[in-house]
Amino acid sequence: MRRIVIAGGTGFLGSILVRHFSERDQVTILTRGKSKVKNGIEYIHWDGRTVGLWSNILEHADVVVNLNGKSVDCRYTDKNKQLIYSTRLDSTAAIGQAILKCVSPPKLWINASSATIYRHSLDREMDEYAGEIGSGFSVDVCQKWEAVFDRFDLPNTRKVVLRTGIVFGKSGGPLKPLIALARIGLGGKHGGGNQYFSWLHETDFAGIVSFIIDNNGAQGVYNATVTAPVTNIEVMRAIRQGPGVSFGVPMSRRLLKFGAFLIRTETELILKSRRVVPKRLLESGYQFKFDKIDDAIASFL
Secondary structure, X not given: OOEXXXXXXXXXXXXXXXXXXXXXXXXXXXXXXXXXXXXOEEEEEOOOOOOOHHHHHHOOOXXXXXXXXXXXXXXXXXXXXXXXXXXXXXXXXXXXXXXXXXXXXXXXXXXXXXXXXXXXXXXOOEOOOOOOEOOOHHHXXXXXXXXXXXXXXXXXXXXXXXXXXXXXXXXXXXXXXXXXXXXXXXXXXXXXXXXXXXXXXXXXHHHHHHHHHHOOOOOEEEEEOOOOOEEHHHHHHXXXXXXXXXXXXXXXXXXXXXXXXXXXXXXXXXXXXXXXXXXXXXXXXXXXXXXXHHHHHHOOO
16 A cells, blocks of 8 residues: 655645546545645644655655645735745755655655646647747746755655646636526636636546656656647637536626626636647556546536
8 A cells, every 4th residue: 555645635636646546556645734644644744844744754655746836816916926926946946955864765756736837728629739938926936945945955756846837627727607607697708808818627637646646767857738739719618518518608807807806816827728639648558537628518518
C-alpha cells in the first residue's frame, strides 16, 4: 500500500485525488483544521507556512502532492492577491524544507501550477517545449510558484510540476454554474467567443496524477489539459446541448465584467485564451478517458 500525502486535500482538486486513491492507498491530508482520522483518512494539522510536527508524515512517504492555494475565483483586491501569492509560495517552501530534513524522503513530489502561465493565445498551441510565458498578475503568481519549487535540489525525490487547465468536476469548478446559466437562457458565447478553453475532466486529472506516480521517468513540467483545446463558442454549445437548451444569449465583455463584479470574481477565467496542449503526457503514453467536450459534459448530467 502506497502512502500519499496531499496538501490542499480538502479543496476541489484535492477531493478528486482523495476519492481516487483512498480505496487502495493510505491517504493523509495536510489541513489547517484539526488533526483527526475520518473514514480511514488521516488529517494532519499544519499552518501551510512553517515546518512543524506535520513534517514527520513525509518520512517514508511514496508521494506528496501540493495543491495548496487560495482560490483565484475572487476579486483581485490587494488582500486577495497577497493571499493568492502567500498560500502557494509559503506552502511550497515549507514542503521543500521539510523534505530536505527527511531521512527517508518522499519518492515523488508533485506541485500544482496553472496553464494560465502561458500567454493569451489565439494563433497557436502552447506546449511544454515552445510555449510562451505570458504577463500579468496570474502569470507572475505561477512563475514565482514554480521558482520556489525549482530552487529545491532533492536528489532522492522526483519532482513534477503540473500546469493544470480548467477542471470539470461534480463537486466544484466552473461546470455547475455554467450549466445553471444555460438553463435560464444565458448560455451564449462570452465576449468574442473565439478564445480557447483548455479544460480537463476530473477523471483525467486523477488519471494523470496516477500515471505520473507510476511512471518513474516522469519529471519536470507537464501540461494537464485535453489534447485539443476548444473555443468558448464550442464549450457553450456543448453546455447548452447537455441539458437540451437550444439557445443562449451572448454575453458581451462589458456585461461579463459587470456580472463578475456582482459575484465578486474576475473575467480572466472566461476571457483569456488558453490554447495549451499536453505534449509531454502524450509522448509518455497517457491515454485520455475524456477528450471530447460533449462526452465530458454528458458524463456529469
